[in-house]
Amino acid sequence: MPIDLSTALDGEPLIDVRLSEIIEKLGVAVSTAQFSLDRLSVEMAALLSEATVEVPNDSGGTDTKSLLELGFAPVFYAVEETTLEVALTLALRVGDVLDSEGEPTGERITALYGTLVNAESRKFGFEAALAGRLTAKVKAQAAPQALLDQIGATTP
Numbered sequence: 001m002p003i004d005l006s007t008a009l010d011g012e013p014l015i016d017v018r019l020s021e022i023i024e025k026l027g028v029a030v031s032t033a034q035f036s037l038d039r040l041s042v043e044m045a046a047l048l049s050e051a052t053v054e055v056p057n058d059s060g061g062t063d064t065k066s067l068l069e070l071g072f073a074p075v076f077y078a079v080e081e082t083t084l085e086v087a088l089t090l091a092l093r094v095g096d097v098l099d100s101e102g103e104p105t106g107e108r109i110t111a112l113y114g115t116l117v118n119a120e121s122r123k124f125g126f127e128a129a130l131a132g133r134l135t136a137k138v139k140a141q142a143a144p145q146a147l148l149d150q151i152g153a154t155t156p
Contacts, residue, residue, distance in 0.1 A: 030079055030082050034078070044074035045073075045074040048067040052065060075143075076140070078138070
């Protein structure tokens with residue numbers, strides 16, 4: 001029986017997982033990471049707007065300016081590309097479509113599952129390895145133009 005990722009315990013081995021769930025979880029993880037990057041950049045913008053320094057003005061006095069007014073701008077990062085490579089045994093299975101309470105609806109569905117192969121399989125000459133690599137490419141970007149317009153800054 002496939003493992004339900006929403007109820008799996010931390011550290012529980014994933015022996016039989018729908019491929020669609022693996023891809024979904026990757027998408028959610030990337031989205032969560034992007035949200036965290038954006039939130040930190042917005043927080044940095046707020047800190048730069050609150051931090052002030054005294055700068056000389058033309059009349060011999062000083063003016064109080066925020067770091068944003070002086071041209072400092074937060075850096076925004078974007079997750080441009082994410083690659084998930086996993087080697088495992090795939091199986092196509094038929095099962096019941098479940099409703100929101102986990103009850104069968106009477107419909108049947110075909111799903112692709114990823115399965116780890118146990119040591120017993122080697123007796124029959126079957127070789128499989130579980131290996132994975134997750135690569136994320138993160139790139140710095142200029143602050144959004146609307147933010148720069150609001151603070152009177154120019155694009156770096």
